[in-house]
Amino acid sequence: MSTTTMTMARALNEGLRRAMEANKKVLLMGEDIGKLGGVFRITDGLQKDFGEDRVIDAPLAESAIVGTAVGLAIRGYRTVVEIQFDGFVYPAFDQIVSQVAKLHKRTDGVYTMGLVIRLPFQGGIGAIEHHSESPEAYFAHTAGLRVVSCATPNDAYWMIQQAIEHDDPIIFCEPKSRYWEKGEVDLDQPPHGLFDAVVRREGHDVTMIAYGSMVKTALRAAEAAEAEGVSIEVIDARSLAPFDLDVMIESVTKTGRLVIVQEAPPTASLGSELAAELSERCFYSLRAPALRVSAYHVPYPPSRIEEHFRPSVDRVLDAVDRVMEWES
Amino acid sequence: MSTTTMTMARALNEGLRRAMEANKKVLLMGEDIGKLGGVFRITDGLQKDFGEDRVIDAPLAESAIVGTAVGLAIRGYRTVVEIQFDGFVYPAFDQIVSQVAKLHKRTDGVYTMGLVIRLPFQGGIGAIEHHSESPEAYFAHTAGLRVVSCATPNDAYWMIQQAIEHDDPIIFCEPKSRYWEKGEVDLDQPPHGLFDAVVRREGHDVTMIAYGSMVKTALRAAEAAEAEGVSIEVIDARSLAPFDLDVMIESVTKTGRLVIVQEAPPTASLGSELAAELSERCFYSLRAPALRVSAYHVPYPPSRIEEHFRPSVDRVLDAVDRVMEWES
Amino acid sequence: MDGDEFVQILTPEGQRVAHPLYESSLGRDEVFGLYRDMVIVRRLCNEATSLQRQGQLALWAPLQGQEAAQIGAGRALEANDFTFPSYREHGVAWCRGVTPKEMLRIFRAVTNGGWDPQKYRHSVPTVVLGDQVLHAVGYAMGVQRDGAHEAVMTFFGDGASSQGDVLESFVWAASFNAPVVFILQNNQWAISEPASLQARIPLYHRAQGFGFPGIQVDGNDVLAMYEVTRRALDLARDGGGPTLIEAYTYRMGAHTTSDDPTRYRVDAEVEIWKHRDPVERVKALLTREYRMKRAALDEVTAQAEAIALQLREDVLAMDAPDPLSMFDDVYAAPHPLIERGRREMIELGVSEGH
Amino acid sequence: MDGDEFVQILTPEGQRVAHPLYESSLGRDEVFGLYRDMVIVRRLCNEATSLQRQGQLALWAPLQGQEAAQIGAGRALEANDFTFPSYREHGVAWCRGVTPKEMLRIFRAVTNGGWDPQKYRHSVPTVVLGDQVLHAVGYAMGVQRDGAHEAVMTFFGDGASSQGDVLESFVWAASFNAPVVFILQNNQWAISEPASLQARIPLYHRAQGFGFPGIQVDGNDVLAMYEVTRRALDLARDGGGPTLIEAYTYRMGAHTTSDDPTRYRVDAEVEIWKHRDPVERVKALLTREYRMKRAALDEVTAQAEAIALQLREDVLAMDAPDPLSMFDDVYAAPHPLIERGRREMIELGVSEGH
């Protein structure tokens, strides 16, 4: 087993490189992804090595980026689209919802919509407005799409390759606040299937589900809770649509308590979906209501106060206290 | 009290007329809303009476329709935008999510985003693709917006006026399959506040929440259930964001059982939000898990089979059976 | 319509006229072929309209008046080219080999597509205005990357020309010099809105603002449509980049069978355009210049009749799909919510032939 | 740049040149005023850059090189006009009376806006490329309905010019003959992408394709910018409809303080543009033609210095907002989720001055 330590940004870069080497039909397209290597340098060096025909600097129009990627998919190419920041995906919403999500079905399976839309998402980097959004629920709600999110460099390296290989369109959510954190990457063997949820830490009192940036927050909360004698099982959802419910049901059945942590605003969110679904499926196991720790129902605030908007370890622990105190 | 019987389409037309008479700053804008009166004739006759400056036939570009309505709002106008069909709102998604929803906040309250986006939504009219969608969850998820839906001509008549008067931007969802159904309209007195949920039928065994087209489906199911001795309380949510939770909590606390009926696909939907929220708030009252009856997680099918996609009375009764049989 | 920039080589009266840049390359048989196509698609369209009136179709979008624009463009294509239509291009679909039966499936509401787009190299209808135009440009970028000698063609209307997606397509086609031909059928109306609401100068000018050629053609002149389109396709295949062709034509019928055009346009306008009928002028050419016999023309009518009859039979035999089919092909790979939905529907007792 | 269509009336060397359509209407004091504005906003911009380097700002988007484009356009406005900027128009904000302190609030990440847009008749920055351009057109439609003698101006970049929203704005402005002036600052770069990626012919041509005038101006010539803009504004106010002005200029600095332009452009290019500096040429004009004294120029420098110092002080004093303020003004009317969020935050012990 050959492992090496790298940042998530680097892992994505290496994963993209490997996918491009493996399949000549893989293209990258996005704003500033060529010479600049993208504003986060995820595509650093790839245009130099694979040429301008395969790493395409796009004019500034997100709808066109996605719309032409659809045309390329019809022609048999697999385009990995980079949306520069989460908040700039909305101009492409129509192409994503009405075309990317539906063309496979509309053509009775003739068109393969094998494209990946990379979305640096979530906040926590002190950016200005529109650079810190969590739009995953919009896509998870849309039949025909799949949504995944990586939380570690190893997952980043493998999930991007798995997503590119996969025949369905995938919204690939990258927690930008974790781009520069390092971790071990196993270059030989993918750790999990693309749509598997993973128990990141075992525990028996409370099940905590998180994804993207919040996995680390959840793990920190679990550590803090342990000091107070509460044992938290942390699940990294990884696949946001569909959810890997079996892993979650098993955990909740064991712990009887559930806290969901997300950076997105609460209403009709993935947290709502998990709470609804697991409250139904684990009706007799749950000893306290499923609680959601989300951002507030307000636009992403100026970043000087963003840490009051994003779920903090404190807020997560507060929810843990509440589920622990509910009966017992 | 002067009441009169009319269709929902007519009630909307009369409501718009009254709002335009009351306030000269009220404009209508949309595709084909002038001479044609809109494809559903909701604006029939209004351009003739209020002129082309106030009833504006728009070039075919939804982003521009909403974007210019934003500019008109900044200038002090109140524009009621007609999106021709639900499935054509997506090109305007960026303007709605990044501008309409956020400009009041961004300007510390200086800009009033008093605009109404009318959305003929849901299916059941035998239409081709993109004409039968239920996109309400996308908007409910977005902080800064409000979402409402009328289910009767009386509500249509009053809610459209209340929405136009309201200072926040409102996504106004009209159940197009009910446009031609008639009902009593009270021309003197609004029946409820714009954001109130309403108990349409009292019952004590099961609380059933629905909105738009599904209110009628829920009422039919309640009738059928009554024949079998099950008493269903039907709540018309009316306001989809925010929800009027108090009315719902009171009902669930009484009945101990909850079924939510919606035409939208299930994942991260309003049904998920209600199930999550009410499972939390009514944790001790619920005698069975909250069940959601939704469309399936597939694109809206060809309309020859749409009635297998939309929740039917049968499917709703099936859920009622399940919550009734859970313990008892 | 500004002088020479308006390409017409066959007048409404069926007279050939000289144009400085274009002349017809077609012989008698080929012109007769175009005539045959136009008569057939018009007949097919009429059959669909009556099928809709009889409750056999959910909707129909008639092409009447636009036969020359569609057949001229459609017959200029090579087999390997690829086309991205909107929802009214039955004439183009016909040229690509799509069967009338397949064309009507979407309008009978038994599918959201209708045919195998890779088999015919003709994409399924796109209902959201303008979306397909970006697909065409993207496909054309793929053709470039393959080094293939192919062109791509896409269709949209005067109304759709206002959509951001169409305009972004122009940006991209120009920047990447994509081998794509944009056919803008300006049929004067977008449902109830006149083309003058979308633009205050002729639409073909837009292309020039983006740096590629825009040409206005008499869209009711099948010979002109054929020649202009063929040259644009050649240009595209040879690396010359995109062209915008505005086919100046007219929607003789309603927008769709749900529409009532009497609410927004006057009969006199329709009358004027009747005199510019695309089929009649070719008929005049055939009988006058080529001295085509009545019998040959009648044979075409009979052939069209037979196709229409067959179509009617096919449509009546078209059953609603199995409700369970809504779960097919949503995803290419297994998906738990699909499995769950299928299971639930089966448990409800919904079965084949329901 | 095609000959006469490129409007320049002051050369990089500070020489006046004749243009067949435009000549400067400004006297010495007015030119001096423009010079003062440019010096001040450049100094202000430098101060912001160093504040960012010192960790006092989250980000800064420098305008250096674009002073003439912004001051020329900004000073051509009447008090009642309304402007819709993007994120780099500090020079325009200055002309509208926005204080430097207010301008920097968004970059200190203490607000997503920064000033009262109705007070200054200058909207808050728009970060999503192109969105504000539609707002300008809508606002202009309101001006028309009010029968007001006002014009609207909006700014966007060469990169943003590819966005559907900008292109749809052209459609609408043309169709409604809206009193709007589009200022396209072509500063040659959209972050790392050269303007040639967005368009293969000069951008101002686009307007002509939509049926309204497009003009290319030396965006580093403040006199030309002023005259061309003023005439376009007059045209708009008088019912003559929209104009697109392409200010051909250069972004001398980085895209933002987060950017590293050495990755994508060569120094030689920057050097060339240094010779076209917008401030230097006015200085040359002032000293040569108007024989302006050194002392007067120095006074401007001193004034700019004082403003910069004050700005620094103001920025350092700018505290993070109360976290609870995130719940203010999300909605105009009470909203239960806002009340709930506020309550939850208070319960967490977050308070003023945190």
Ligand SMILES: Cc1ncc(C[n+]2csc(CCOP(=O)(O)OP(=O)(O)O)c2C)c(N)n1
């Ligand atoms: C994005 C979008 N908005 C609205 C519609 C509804 N609609 C369908 S056809 C049509 C008119 C289109 O006119 P045009 O582009 O001229 O094509 P034509 O129907 O004349 O062939 C409209 C508004 C749609 N299909 N898509």
Ligand SMILES: Cc1ncc(C[n+]2csc(CCOP(=O)(O)OP(=O)(O)O)c2C)c(N)n1
């Ligand atoms: C819709 C959207 N996509 C992407 C971005 C990210 N972005 C910010 S500025 C910029 C470049 C804009 O270039 P240009 O329009 O030329 O303006 P300039 O920065 O040169 O003034 C990009 C890509 C954005 N803000 N909005």
Ligand SMILES: [Mg+2]
């Ligand atoms: Mg048309």
Ligand SMILES: [Mg+2]
């Ligand atoms: Mg630029």
